[in-house]
Ligand SMILES: Nc1nc2c(ncn2[C@@H]2O[C@H](COP(=O)(O)OP(=O)(O)OP(=O)(O)O)[C@@H](O)[C@H]2O)c(=O)[nH]1
């Protein structure tokens with residue numbers, strides 16, 4: 012029958028159901044093999060998996076019988092053969108039974124079994140011997156999505172019938188059944204029944220079939236050629252579908268699923284088992300894909316739990332859920348688009364961003380929700396979407412939006428009131444504040460608000476180490492301070508920097524802190540900063556400044572002689588003198604803050620109003636000295652550069 | 660098919676008869692039969708998509724291409740509604756025109772393969788017990804007696820006795836719900852294939868044939884009251900001669916006043932398209948397939964209907980059963 016050397020030889024038990032030509036009797040088993048399956052067994056099989064009165068033949072039905080080691084796959088081929096005694100066509104059905112473990116061992120597809128068995132002529136009593144190609148179903152692009160969707164639908168435990176497939180050839184329909192089975196663990200074939208055609212009534216008997224109508228509302232109808240709408244999938248089936256559709260290599264997936272031979276049922280445990288099987292396959296697929304499975308599950312479940320808790324006001328539940336969301340070890344860039352869309356949908360559907368959890372929790376809640384639902388992709392349209400969903404956002408939400416993407420802050424004033432914006436700054440993270448201020452093209456009043464908030468955060472003896480970090484990361488906002496104050500008020504730049512530094516480091520700087528600041532001053536316009544920093548350090552600041560400058564020189568790979576000479580030159584002149592004990596009373600501090608709040612408008616009143624102008628002159632002196640120093644440093648740096656160029 | 664799905668307001672009616680006795684064809688001819696009634700009083704509509712499909716497809720097959728339904732392979736169920744003229748008096752109430760409400764008879768028809776009634780080891784036990792419970796649930800039974808089969812095989816009794824005994828034991832043995840010891844069903848006994856020559860001749864010999872004066876085609880009929888006599892005669896010439904026990908058995912198990920006899924033909928007699936009047940010399944409407952008597956002869960051929968389909972007594976048994984059940988409901992219903 013088949014001389015192909017790659018084919019495997021197997022045996023099948025069989026039975027033929029039909030009528031002798033010209034008979035006036037009903038359908039019956041005409042003959043059957045004398046193997047372990049008896050006449051009664053075949054009777055049961057035929058009754059259990061009947062596909063009803065035939066309409067269009069040939070057709071193929073797939074079924075199963077037995078369990079454990081006795082599990083058998085049944086393949087029935089129905090064809091018209093002659094006429095009965097009443098002149099009606101006879102539908103003859105040949106049933107073949109193949110031990111499941113053989114089919115599983117060779118990953119036999121139903122189509123392969125059909126082609127191998129269709130041509131076989133049953134001997135009188137014995138088992139049929141047949142050669143079959145041990146190959147898996149290949150799933151074409153055109154049916155892949157439908158097959159995946161159908162596989163996921165079957166995991167609901169309900170029966171599925173495919174409507175409007177009547178125009179397809181029987182081969183095409185069988186290929187589709189095979190494709191669906193291929194997207195399930197092979198072990199589910201121990202319980203899968205499928206048919207290339209069932210009467211409507213039989214869709215209740217056959218798990219997956221092509222039919223004209225679903226037999227009852229327990230059967231899920233899908234329409235051939237239309238996408239399987241998975242909106243009504245329960246969570247586990249949806250997860251399964253997501254894993255299938257996102258897998259980078261469907262062909263590999265089919266191979267891996269075919270190796271999963273442990274029997275699985277379509278009961279809830281079996282369906283959950285199938286999801287687990289697929290998750291495990293995906294985890295070992297690599298490319299970061301596996302975590303997706305687990306994450307999708309957890310994130311959705313936790314979001315839902317949070318939503319339920321928030322809806323009922325269960326604080327501790329909310330807390331736990333938020334904690335879990337924060338604890339989930341993912342980073343937002345790993346999210347698949349489709350995955351994020353689902354999270355976002357859940358967040359929007361349940362109006363989670365509109366909810367106002369207790370204040371202590373709010374920042375965390377919004378931050379985590381935005382990361383999960385929008386992540387890195389948060390752009391102006393997203394902000395608009397969010398603010399359309401939540402027309403009256405809490406200040407914390409605005410703050411959270413800003414920290415997601417500081418550039419967004421630029422578009423916020425368009426969408427929010429000024430008060431809301433001002434209020435929101437209080438809730439922004441320190442790093443965000445610096446970023447918002449330093450953002451290119453930022454509105455001046457927003458810059459001022461951000462600086463103001465930074466200063467406020469570090470005042471009153473509660474300096475915030477994050478401020479120093481944030482300032483350092485943005486060159487101590489040299490450009491921002493310059494932008495906020497016109498060139499003629501250099502002393503305002505000085506005080507601006509000074510209060511900022513105080514907020515970050517306190518009222519006095521130590522050597523390391525000063526060095527940290529000076530490491531950023533070799534840029535134009537750094538004078539006021541150098542002055543402000545020096546004023547908080549006192550005597551020896553010049554030395555540190557030169558050290559910082561020399562540090563740059565040392566980094567240059569110069570010959571030792573040149574380096575030594577330069578070092579000698581550079582470090583000879585020393586600035587000396589005790590740092591002036593400059594008082595910075597709170598009144599002045601307040602004045603500066605007010606000034607910052609007003610942006611460019613110089614806050615003259617702060618000086619003239621309280622008449623303590625004597626405080627300003629040392630400041631002026633310092634500013635001027637610092638400007639002088641910075642000029643010296645630049646000249647030196649230029650000189651060093653020139654020397655180096657000469658030496659090389 | 661599963662036995663669920665019978666709506667609560669639906670009357671369950673079961674078809675009962677040997678393989679090939681004409682159960683499915685009778686149902687297939689219902690639509691045509693209704694539309695051929697001169698009164699045009701009743702219509703049939705499907706209660707679900709498969710039931711509607713069955714009516715459409717079979718009407719087209721029978722009348723369009725002259726094809727019979729396939730042999731039934733599984734217990735089929737159809738939900739239909741018969742819509743008829745308003746019941747009772749429809750006077751005007753307080754000057755307002757009376758609201759005309761069609762009479763509705765919702766039926767849930769079970770059409771099993773004839774083999775289900777046989778005492779065959781080809782049936783699974785589950786199948787057998789499902790059939791019996793379906794019969795138990797039914798209020799009406801259409802019992803088909805196929806005279807052709809009886810001439811040739813004479814085994815009608817075999818397709819009656821076993822299931823009837825089981826039904827009786829299930830319904831009558833344990834409970835005293837039926838103190839008279841009879842099954843509560845209404846029973847329409849239909850002699851099928853009246854159009855076949857041998858049946859027509861038997862009726863003719865018994866001088867039971869009449870014609871309805873209103874029938875423009877002048878088709879022969881056997882009046883309702885004479886149907887039982889024809890049945891008796893047909894039973895007596897059965898191949899095995901035990902058809903008469905069949906009749907006795909039926910009257911034993913069911914109330915005689917709930918039995919009605921019909922002489923039916925789903926396809927009716929041949930009508931010459933030109934003359935449009937029945938011709939006793941050319942009555943046969945079935946294109947003959949290979950004769951059963953000589954199976955060695957030519958290969959069996961498909962049966963075909965020769966001309967138009969003019970069903971005889973096809974709607975009547977169904978309507979009668981439906982109305983009996985309606986009346987029972989209206990009158991506070993006897994047991995069952
Ligand atoms: N002459 C004649 N033949 C009929 C009539 N009704 C049915 N037949 C013949 O009887 C055959 C069987 O009819 P079905 O309706 O399929 O019989 P059934 O009782 O449903 O048979 P199963 O489904 O096998 O149980 C048809 O194919 C026709 O050949 C009729 O009214 N007149």
Ligand SMILES: [Mg+2]
Nearest residue numbers: 682683730731
């Ligand atoms: Mg039938």
